[in-house]
Amino acid sequence: MKLDFIPLDKLVVSKANMRYGKKAPDVSDILPTVRSRGVIQPVIVRPNCAPDGFEIVAGSRRFHAAKIVAEERRAAGDMAPEPMPCAILDEGDDAAAIEASMIENMARLDPDEVTQWENFTRLVREGRKVEDIAATFGLPDLTVKRVLALGNLLPAIRDLYRKERIDAATVRHLTMASKSQQKAWLALADDENAYLPTGHQLKSWLFGGQSIPVKHALFDVDASGLATIADLFGEDRYVADADAFWTAQNAEIDARRAAYVEQGWADAIIVPPSDHFSTWEYEKAGKRKGGRVYIDVRANGEVIVHEGYVSGKEARRIAKAEGSENGNGTGQKAARPEVTSTMQTYVDLHRHAAVRAALTGHPAVALRLMVAHVIGGSHLWNVKAEPQSTRNDEVRDSLDNSKAEADFDERRRAVLAVLGFSAEEPTVTGGNGDDYGVVGIFQRLLDLPDAVVMEVIAIVMGETLASGSAAVEAVGMEIGVDMARCWQADDAFFGLIRDREVLTRIVAEVAGETVASANAGEKTKTLKRIVRDHLDGANGRDRRESWVPRWMAFPPAAYTARGGVGTVAAHAKAQAAREIERLRPSDDEPDPTAPGAVMAPPDPDEEADRLAA
Numbered sequence: 056m057k058l059d060f061i062p063l064d065k066l067v068v069s070k071a072n073m074r075y076g077k078k079a080p081d082v083s084d085i086l087p088t089v090r091s092r093g094v095i096q097p098v099i100v101r102p103n104c105a106p107d108g109f110e111i112v113a114g115s116r117r118f119h120a121a122k123i124v125a126e127e128r129r130a131a132g133d134m135a136p137e138p139m140p141c142a143i144l145d146e147g148d149d150a151a152a153i154e155a156s157m158i159e160n161m162a163r164l165d166p167d168e169v170t171q172w173e174n175f176t177r178l179v180r181e182g183r184k185v186e187d188i189a190a191t192f193g194l195p196d197l198t199v200k201r202v203l204a205l206g207n208l209l210p211a212i213r214d215l216y217r218k219e220r221i222d223a224a225t226v227r228h229l230t231m232a233s234k235s236q237q238k239a240w241l242a243l244a245d246d247e248n249a250y251l252p253t254g255h256q257l258k259s260w261l262f263g264g265q266s267i268p269v270k271h272a273l274f275d276v277d278a279s280g281l282a283t284i285a286d287l288f289g290e291d292r293y294v295a296d297a298d299a300f301w302t303a304q305n306a307e308i309d310a311r312r313a314a315y316v317e318q319g320w321a322d323a324i325i326v327p328p329s330d331h332f333s334t335w336e337y338e339k340a341g342k343r344k345g346g347r348v349y350i351d352v353r354a355n356g357e358v359i360v361h362e363g364y365v366s367g368k369e370a371r372r373i374a375k376a377e378g379s380e381n382g383n384g385t386g387q388k389a390a391r392p393e394v395t396s397t398m399q400t401y402v403d404l405h406r407h408a409a410v411r412a413a414l415t416g417h418p419a420v421a422l423r424l425m426v427a428h429v430i431g432g433s434h435l436w437n438v439k440a441e442p443q444s445t446r447n448d449e450v451r452d453s454l455d456n457s458k459a460e461a462d463f464d465e466r467r468r469a470v471l472a473v474l475g476f477s478a479e480e481p482t483v484t485g486g487n488g489d490d491y492g493v494v495g496i497f498q499r500l501l502d503l504p505d506a507v508v509m510e511v512i513a514i515v516m517g518e519t520l521a522s523g524s525a526a527v528e529a530v531g532m533e534i535g536v537d538m539a540r541c542w543q544a545d546d547a548f549f550g551l552i553r554d555r556e557v558l559t560r561i562v563a564e565v566a567g568e569t570v571a572s573a574n575a576g577e578k579t580k581t582l583k584r585i586v587r588d589h590l591d592g593a594n595g596r597d598r599r600e601s602w603v604p605r606w607m608a609f610p611p612a613a614y615t616a617r618g619g620v621g622t623v624a625a626h627a628k629a630q631a632a633r634e635i636e637r638l639r640p641s642d643d644e645p646d647p648t649a650p651g652a653v654m655a656p657p658d659p660d661e662e663a664d665r666l667a668a
Contacts, residue, residue: 057142057143058097058140058141058142058143059140059141059143060138060139060140060141061100061109061138061139061141062136062138062139063118063121063122063125063136063138063139065107065108065109066098066100066108066109066110066111066118066139066141067103067108067109067110067111068110068111068115068118069100069101069103069110069111069112070110079119080115080116080119082116082119082120082123085116085117085120086120086123086124089117089120089121089123089124090124090127093121093124093137094117094120094121094137094139094140096114096117096140097114097139097140097141097142098111098113098114098117098118098139098140098141098142099111099112099113099114099141099142099144100112100114100141100142100143100144101143101144102143109141109143112144117139118139121136121137121139124136125137170217171202175188175199175202175203176203185199185200185203208226208229208230208237209234209237209238209241211241212226212229212237212240212241215244221253222253222254224253224254224257225253225254225257228254228257228261229257231261231284231293232261236261240252240257240260247591250452250456254461256455256456261284266293266355267293267294267297267300267355267356268292268293268294268355268356269283269292269293269294270292271353271355271356271357271358272294272300272303272304272356273304273307273308273311273358274303274304274306274307276294279303281294281295281296281299281300281303282294282295282296282299283295294356300356301356304356304358308325308350308352308358311323311350311360312325312348312350315348315362318342319342320342320346320347320348320362320363321342321345321346321347322347322348323347323348323349323350324347324348324349324350325350325352326349326350326351326352327352328352328353328354331351332349332351332359332361334361334364335432336366336367337349337361337364337365337366337367337370338364338365338366338367338370339363339364340363340364340365340369340370340373341363342363344365344373345365345369345373346362346363346364346365347363347364347365348360348361348362348363348364349361349364353479355479357477357479419505420501422508422512423497423500423501423503423508424497426496426500426508426511426512426515427493427494427496427497427500428493429484429515429519430474430483430484430493430496430511430515431493431495431496432493433493438484438519439484439519440481440482440484440518440519441518441519441520441521441522443522447547449546449547449550450547450551452547453545453546453547453548456545457541457542458540458541458542459541459542462541463514463517466510466513466514467482467483467514467517467518469510470483470510470511470514471483473499473503473507473510473511474496474499474511475499482518483511483514483515483518484515484518484519525626525628528609528610528611528626528628528630531609532609532610532626535609536609537609538603538607538608538609539601539602539603542603542607543590544586544587544590544602548604549583549586549587552579552583553579554615555579555582556614556615557614557615558579558582558583558586559571559575559582560614560615561582561586561604561614562574562582562585562586564602564605565585565586565589565590565599565602566585566586566589566596566599570585590602610626611626
């Protein structure tokens with residue numbers, strides 16, 4: 056490589072340059088410097104087929120800025136533009152030219168992944184291996200493989216990704232789709248009235264509703280000849296034929312059940328996916344005490360084996376037999392314990408008192424212990440996750456496909472990973488009440504920094520926040536939740552509006568009073584279409600941005616004087632509680648209207664009625 060000054064008219068942008076073929080780049084940030092001082096850092100060039108000509112493989116923006124300055128000076132009468140400082144590469148090495156362009160551009164401004172794919176692909180064609188590309192750009196091999204995996208996608212999908220109209224999770228799952236499935240998905244994307252699966256919902260769509268990871272198979276999947284689908288990022292494989300998987304999986308489960316019985320266990324019981332093995336309903340017991348093996352089969356193909364358990368009733372019977380004079384079958388009296396039950400209670404209570412007194416000086420430990428109990432449970436804690444139940448399938452689909460649910464699910468999976476739980480667990484909370492489980496969670500939480508523990512708390516609190524409660528209103532108002540950022544009107548919403556008066560007021564809210572008055576006598580179907588058109592900006596109607604119905608906003612409101620809106624009532628309760636706290640005298644501020652007396656707080660229900668009115 057050598058340095059030289061080359062006239063602008065002898066330079067062109069090379070096809071090996073990452074920015075070749077695109078519109079002129081934005082050079083507003085470097086233009087003032089080029090005007091005052093010229094181009095300081097040499098561009099990288101190599102000879103081309105034109106006489107004395109060179110092509111720029113790195114430095115397109117500096118070149119375009121220099122041309123602008125040259126035109127400005129030519130217009131001002133200066134006909135001698137300054138030549139460009141250039142670092143000249145050897146001829147013929149296309150791969151080196153591509154690498155030079157990518158290294159310089161990626162160091163300054165990360166290009167989108169589709170542009171990276173285009174250039175990585177060119178490097179592969181020039182003979183570079185994945186590990187060579189990774190070493191050149193300081194990237195992990197897997198990152199390069201992920202970028203190259205975009206080559207399996209149809210160009211239209213890559214274009215959507217480049218324009219940020221679909222996210223990375225959607226693209227990742229689309230790499231597992233066949234070309235026909237990709238075309239079918241694109242057809243849904245073009246149909247504004249169709250449901251378009253994205254993110255985690257896309258995986259279920261690809262596999263017909265049931266996605267089973269290969270890692271859960273108890274048998275050798277490769278040897279079985281069972282067809283699998285892998286995402287091209289090389290991380291996950293899934294079973295293509297669920298029925299064939301379960302045939303082989305169930306056969307292996309039966310074989311393992313028989314093996315446990317042969318080993319001397321009283322029985323081996325298979326718990327089907329429709330049921331769930333709850334350890335708090337059982338107690339540990341060895342083979343000699345009639346312990347059984349429970350084989351817990353999950354819907355995603357995972358199989359969890361619980362060895363040595365009996366029911367609580369059986370455990371009590373065994374304990375009673377062992378405690379009786381002849382309970383051990385030898386005719387010998389059972390050994391007397393070292394302390395009496397009363398002494399054990401004495402010891403336990405004093406240790407308990409000492410620990411909880413000491414705990415008051417360690418709030419960080421207490422916080423982690425509280426979270427461990429919420430997650431793991433105990434006989435004193437009864438914490439349940441909000442079931443989000445509904446009998447309406449459309450409402451369920453609407454919730455499952457909402458942005459808010461997708462965002463929460465993403466964070467929930469991250470917390471599951473931090474706690475060492477399976478990503479397929481439906482909730483973080485809902486432990487079995489086992490002391491060992493609580494202690495294990497507690498130990499993990501002790502190793503986590505406060506910021507991560509607070510993230511765990513946010514997920515746990517989110518899972519146990521009662522839907523429709525005043526607490527939802529209080530939190531929403533305190534945080535300032537903007538429903539327009541996580542909700543848009545969908546088919547389920549419109550299908551549930553049946554009140555003409557309410558719908559007319561919504562039309563007025565979205566389209567204006569004039570439109571609402573002009574269409575007051577129309578059918579509800581027409582009124583809904585007007586609202587839809589304004590929300591979509593379709594059929595010549597002005598687009599109404601960021602609209603949510605009054606019931607869903609924070610704070611909520613009603614459209615009519617009839618009331619009956621649950622969110623409004625819940626909000627009134629939350630406001631009443633806030634008002635009561637505001638009026639409650641503090642310890643150092645006695646009620647001035649009644650010296651020496653403590654003012655009784657207002658009744659919450661009466662206060663809620665007053666605020667609602």
